[in-house]
Amino acid sequence: MNPPLKTVTVTIGKQSIVAEVADTPETRETGLMNRGNLPDNKGMLFVFQDSQPHCMWMKNTPNDLDVAFADAEGQILNVENMKAETLDIHCAKGFSVYALEMRSGWFKDHKVKRGDFMDIKKPR
Structure with a gap:
């Protein structure tokens, strides 16, 4: 069993929202795989060491999720809807x-x- 991830x-x-932090190659690769539903104001923040058009997928992830990609200043570049258990690639623009x-629909629900x-x- 892996130790709990730090949160921000x-x-x-x-x-x-409170987000678990995936900031190592291992935690970013695992992400939210094999996890149950996310509570409304909980999520996972992926932090990358380099600035580039990063991409995500939903392998072994049982719930639909949305992802917001942001630049180094935290400005959101785009929000993508991701379907559970797919290998579709979703990239930053x-x-x-x-x-x-976040759970599917969170970004839309909160405008x-x-x-x-x-x-x-x-x-923390």
Whole structure:
């Protein structure tokens, strides 16, 4: 069993969520694979060491998710809908450093869109 991941608070507009941090090759590769449903204000923040058009997929991930890709300043580049258990590739539309995965529909429900900013607090 892996130790629990550190968490951060991510604020987008008036919405604050607690996100597990995937910031190593191993944690980014595993992501939310084989996990149950995400509570409404919980997610996973992928942190990459380099700025490039990073991509995600849903291998072994049993629930639909949405992902928001953001640049080094936290500005959201695009939000993509991802279907469970697919190998479809979903990529940032620009140079990203962050990818925030949330339950399917979360970004739409909270009116989060391209150009909004993620304020990411230090990990706990």
